[in-house]
Amino acid sequence: MATVPKVEVGTDYKEKYGFFVPEEYVFKAKRGLNPEIVKEISWMKQEPEWMTNMRLRSLEIFRKKPMPKWGADLSVIDFENIFYYLKASDKQSKTWEELPPDIKATYDRLGVPEAERKFLAGVSAQYESEVVYHSLQEDLTKKGVIFTDTDSALRDHPELFKEYFGTVIPPADNKFSALNTAVWSGGSFIYVPKGVRVDIPLQAYFRINAENMGQFERTLIICDEGSFVHYIEGCTAPIYTTDSLHSAVVEIIVKKNARCRYTTIQNWSTNVFNLVTKRAMAYADATMEWVDGNLGSQITMKYPSVYLMEPGAKGDVLSVAFAGKGQHQDAGGKMIHVAPNTTSTITSKSISKGGGRTSYRGHIKIYPGANNCKSFVKCDALLLDDESRSDTYPYNDVDAENVTLGHEATVSKVSDEQLFYLMSRGIPRGEAETMIVNGFIEPFTKELPLEYAVELNRLIQLEMEGSVG
Amino acid sequence: MADFEIKDLRASVEGRQILKGVSLDVSKGEVHAVMGPNGSGKSTLSHTLMGHPGYTVDGGSVLFKGQNVLELEPDERARLGMFLAFQYPVVVPGISMTNFLRTALNSKRGYDGKDKSKQVTPKEFRSMLKDELEVLHMDDSFLPRYINDGFSGGEKKRAEILQMAMLRPEIAILDETDSGLDIDSIKFVADAVNRMRGPELGILIITHYTRILEFIKPDFVHVLVDGKFVLSGGSEVADRLEKTGYSEWGKEETAQPQEVA
Numbered sequence A: 001m002a003t004v005p006k007v008e009v010g011t012d013y014k015e016k017y018g019f020f021v022p023e024e025y026v027f028k029a030k031r032g033l034n035p036e037i038v039k040e041i042s043w044m045k046q047e048p049e050w051m052t053n054m055r056l057r058s059l060e061i062f063r064k065k066p067m068p069k070w071g072a073d074l075s076v077i078d079f080e081n082i083f084y085y086l087k088a089s090d091k092q093s094k095t096w097e098e099l100p101p102d103i104k105a106t107y108d109r110l111g112v113p114e115a116e117r118k119f120l121a122g123v124s125a126q127y128e129s130e131v132v133y134h135s136l137q138e139d140l141t142k143k144g145v146i147f148t149d150t151d152s153a154l155r156d157h158p159e160l161f162k163e164y165f166g167t168v169i170p171p172a173d174n175k176f177s178a179l180n181t182a183v184w185s186g187g188s189f190i191y192v193p194k195g196v197r198v199d200i201p202l203q204a205y206f207r208i209n210a211e212n213m214g215q216f217e218r219t220l221i222i223c224d225e226g227s228f229v230h231y232i233e234g235c236t237a238p239i240y241t242t243d244s245l246h247s248a249v250v251e252i253i254v255k256k257n258a259r260c261r262y263t264t265i266q267n268w269s270t271n272v273f274n275l276v277t278k279r280a281m282a283y284a285d286a287t288m289e290w291v292d293g294n295l296g297s298q299i300t301m302k303y304p305s306v307y308l309m310e311p312g313a314k315g316d317v318l319s320v321a322f323a324g325k326g327q328h329q330d331a332g333g334k335m336i337h338v339a340p341n342t343t344s345t346i347t348s349k350s351i352s353k354g355g356g357r358t359s360y361r362g363h364i365k366i367y368p369g370a371n372n373c374k375s376f377v378k379c380d381a382l383l384l385d386d387e388s389r390s391d392t393y394p395y396n397d398v399d400a401e402n403v404t405l406g407h408e409a410t411v412s413k414v415s416d417e418q419l420f421y422l423m424s425r426g427i428p429r430g431e432a433e434t435m436i437v438n439g440f441i442e443p444f445t446k447e448l449p450l451e452y453a454v455e456l457n458r459l460i461q462l463e464m465e466g467s468v469g
Numbered sequence B: 001m002a003d004f005e006i007k008d009l010r011a012s013v014e015g016r017q018i019l020k021g022v023s024l025d026v027s028k029g030e031v032h033a034v035m036g037p038n039g040s041g042k043s044t045l046s047h048t049l050m051g052h053p054g055y056t057v058d059g060g061s062v063l064f065k066g067q068n069v070l071e072l073e074p075d076e077r078a079r080l081g082m083f084l085a086f087q088y089p090v091v092v093p094g095i096s097m098t099n100f101l102r103t104a105l106n107s108k109r110g111y112d113g114k115d116k117s118k119q120v121t122p123k124e125f126r127s128m129l130k131d132e133l134e135v136l137h138m139d140d141s142f143l144p145r146y147i148n149d150g151f152s153g154g155e156k157k158r159a160e161i162l163q164m165a166m167l168r169p170e171i172a173i174l175d176e177t178d179s180g181l182d183i184d185s186i187k188f189v190a191d192a193v194n195r196m197r198g199p200e201l202g203i204l205i206i207t208h209y210t211r212i213l214e215f216i217k218p219d220f221v222h223v224l225v226d227g228k229f230v231l232s233g234g235s236e237v238a239d240r241l242e243k244t245g246y247s248e249w250g251k252e253e254t255a256q257p258q259e260v261a
């Protein structure tokens, strides 16, 4: 995987850019899911009729689709007991004092600034980074780049929006994409014009408000021919929410010769079901890279995929999952080789601790006629104790000729020899274990902007010390 | 009383007794060489002294600074002042040599992430590293590489001595550090060790060859056969072994501890 130019996100970026959008409308939140609520959401947002209809259609589909039977047990989700749309101010009902102590402790240990903590913990609706969003917007506008939240995009760029929305992941794709299409709110919208390279990573984090962090984000990225963008979603600090269901949809179109990298680091509080559909279409000689880090949550099910639509397209998934006590991370990737001469790699690293469970679930499909494709899958699991568990479920469907398919899987424990070696230099056991774990995920960390890499290492340290809930 | 006293040490691996009562006194300022045939228990001794979890102590004691180090964790032994240069250094992927050396040095100095005054400063760290790399004729291109990853046999051995030089132990055990080193590298390693040699350091060199002992002159030479010392003396013992090998201790039953005049 090629490396993206490193930027000091923490300093440069914060000083130059960042913004938030105030929420002004009034809406009374109700629990449950029915056509009235869906219509109300759409009305609130003053959406065009086609969107209202699409939402309603999607609700129907959601109703009819069965729950996925494989993977984690989702039967405990009570769809009638969820707020499907919350105005930002409704989310602020919590106070700092009500937060679970482990979350507070983690913010302390990570040294997350006060304002940011309140936002991440849902105590305040916005994270106001000190930076000026407008200067970023100016830079981008000059180049013709659109970077906004998805609701605004529908309002301000209706044609572009309609052309692509729901084309990569149609509502009927799966139960949760149907749910998301029915009730989506927030998320990011990016359009990069032909030949434009955006050389700083675009981060949702700095322009995020409670709505973007909501349960049903919808992200749409279009990289026009020969363009490049790196988008970063999330942050390493734990995000506390009392909402139990997070079900996002991310659609990406990477046109001829373009390259898109989508980096996610998510760390939901451990009550969250995180069920996300992420898919990209890559056209001739285009490259799509998913860099996906999953910590926290109770259950995560997430398999970023790339449809390799035309010759020369390339797809990469690099993912890390950490499952602690009571957590199940079911993650992996899918590569669908539609055209000949396409290549893909999936690298998955998972860590299980304290009875946590990780699963790698992957699918490589090579269509008839998609000859001369190459795909390589590597999954490494690290188990930190005997109670923890890791499984791999790789599925391959190959219907073409002259295909190179590789699969490597390892399951290991922290090696006694490595531990002894580090300890023999005076490094205490806990610290030595943490170093080995951070070393294990280093192929992932080194792909992150420096500040994220540092934060991730610190977070792993906290997870290892068991001080994260 | 010696600074470091091994008394009647017995240890086993996988249920098999390997060390059958080893006693040795090492004081700071002294260099002891341990020689012995393959499989006689030399690495078992070095691992047991450092606290490798795969070796079970069946009896005896090792006294250092008023403590029985056999009761301590390996990291505690290291912080007390012990060091082991491994016969087979371990590869640890994903951790750079720099990070490793810095973390080890900070641990050695008792820095636990809180008291910043104990932390090695970047400047001090760089200058220490620079000096030691020079003596060992090592390139700083090693530093960003993962611990021992892809290092040649000789590079691994030199990296062990680099660690020793950074950590400045008081009792150092060098387990066949000379094996696999070319003639020049033996000299560089010997130079680095001799630089550290002095009243503050006791050394136990495990080796098969007298060459290294020409550069690092031992004060005592001990012969380990089948888990016991069978002969101890001055450097003439090494010369004698060079000529006659270990044939005279062909069997355990005939092995009798001897003193050479």
Ligand SMILES: Nc1ncnc2c1ncn2[C@@H]1O[C@H](COP(=O)(O)OP(=O)(O)OP(=O)(O)O)[C@@H](O)[C@H]1O
Residues within 6 Å of the ligand: B013, B014, B018, B036, B037, B038, B039, B040, B041, B042, B043, B044, B045, B054, B087
């Ligand atoms: N982990 C282990 N499992 C089983 N047997 C072991 C283990 N470690 C050591 N032994 C056995 O203990 C005996 C002593 O081994 P040790 O490594 O101490 O020898 P040595 O004197 O260092 O030999 P060399 O000169 O070849 O390095 C050998 O018979 C060896 O096979």
Ligand SMILES: [Mg+2]
Residues within 6 Å of the ligand: B042, B043, B044, B087, B175, B176
């Ligand atoms: Mg040995």
